[in-house]
Amino acid sequence: MQQIQSIGLTRIKKSAFIPLFYLGNRHLQTILANIIHPPFPTVTKQRLELEDGDFIDLLWSETRAPRTLLILHGLEGSVHSAYAKRILNYCNRQKIAAIFMHFRGCSGEPNRQLRGYHSGETNDLKQVIEYLKFQGISDIALLGYSLGGNATLKYMGEAKTDAAIRCATAVSVPLRLDICADTMNEGFAKIYQRTLLDRLIKKMHLKRHLMDAHDLKFPDPSNMRNFRHFDDHFTAPIHGFDSAQHYYQKCSAKQFLRTIDKPTLILQSRDDPFMNPDVLPEENELSDSVTLELSARGGHVGFIGGKLWPEAWLEKRIHRFLIEQQFI
Numbered sequence: 001m002q003q004i005q006s007i008g009l010t011r012i013k014k015s016a017f018i019p020l021f022y023l024g025n026r027h028l029q030t031i032l033a034n035i036i037h038p039p040f041p042t043v044t045k046q047r048l049e050l051e052d053g054d055f056i057d058l059l060w061s062e063t064r065a066p067r068t069l070l071i072l073h074g075l076e077g078s079v080h081s082a083y084a085k086r087i088l089n090y091c092n093r094q095k096i097a098a099i100f101m102h103f104r105g106c107s108g109e110p111n112r113q114l115r116g117y118h119s120g121e122t123n124d125l126k127q128v129i130e131y132l133k134f135q136g137i138s139d140i141a142l143l144g145y146s147l148g149g150n151a152t153l154k155y156m157g158e159a160k161t162d163a164a165i166r167c168a169t170a171v172s173v174p175l176r177l178d179i180c181a182d183t184m185n186e187g188f189a190k191i192y193q194r195t196l197l198d199r200l201i202k203k204m205h206l207k208r209h210l211m212d213a214h215d216l217k218f219p220d221p222s223n224m225r226n227f228r229h230f231d232d233h234f235t236a237p238i239h240g241f242d243s244a245q246h247y248y249q250k251c252s253a254k255q256f257l258r259t260i261d262k263p264t265l266i267l268q269s270r271d272d273p274f275m276n277p278d279v280l281p282e283e284n285e286l287s288d289s290v291t292l293e294l295s296a297r298g299g300h301v302g303f304i305g306g307k308l309w310p311e312a313w314l315e316k317r318i319h320r321f322l323i324e325q326q327f328i
Contacts, residue, residue, distance in 0.1 A: 241325025
């Protein structure tokens with residue numbers, strides 16, 4: 001209730017998004033947005049070698065410019081995700097320079113290290129930013145979806161951001177990872193959890209040889225029944241956390257919102273099935289640089305509008321924010 005009362009104040013605003021009249025259900029918004037796939041975008045692939053011997057695959061849009069949008073995907077996402085295709089196609093049409101950053105192991109080929117990525121992984125992001133600056137990109141806007149949105153906000157608030165970062169947008173962010181993990185283990189959301197968990201389990205099976213060579217002993221990935229279980233046995237120990245709860249505590253973006261000092265837009269729906277309203281921040285948890293736009297409906301990375309036929313809304317809102325910040 002407190003979040004609802006906050007609408008209209010300076011930093012928490014009511015979103016202009018209106019769902020297509022027959023797509024008001026949050027699961028329809030979430031599912032249809034992920035199964036309605038646009039054509040594959042025209043991109044150029046580049047492999048970036050990382051400091052620890054691993055790699056990340058980057059995809060460059062058709063337009064190249066000193067001002068570039070850097071895009072981070074969600075959990076087990078990739079350029080093959082519908083939202084990724086939509087934003088890259090949109091950037092190509094609008095001649096916006098953009099780069100899509102795959103997290104480790106998400107571009108179709110297993111990464112070389114046992115470690116992968118997680119909701120708070122920002123070191124790889126920093127390496128990508130340094131590389132882009134070396135390539136002559138002087139101004140960067142960040143755009144993160146879901147898990148990538150959490151990483152984006154954490155990066156923006158955990159330390160003084162690189163001077164090259166001008167602004168950021170984060171969409172459908174799991175701002176409290178513990179709450180989201182528990183919510184995904186209830187009701188219909190278990191279907192989403194199962195789909196994503198199966199992909200994570202498959203990746204761990206492919207890394208069996210790396211797990212066997214590690215000092216730690218890992219259980220059979222197939223025995224994992226929910227995100228918290230998986231994070232306790234794999235995500236946390238592999239990435240240096242004591243437990244799933246320790247990982248959630250250290251990496252949830254909500255705690256970093258007060259210290260963000262660059263213009264940042266968070267696009268969130270109250271009916272997001274991946275979380276509940278308890279993840280939403282209060283006005284006093286946001287810095288003066290952060291705007292939270294809340295819609296009553298929209299699902300998780302859904303936001304399908306239109307009057308009769310489905311129309312994507314997110315890309316236009318992201319574009320408008322970049323114009324408002326005089327980035328393009």
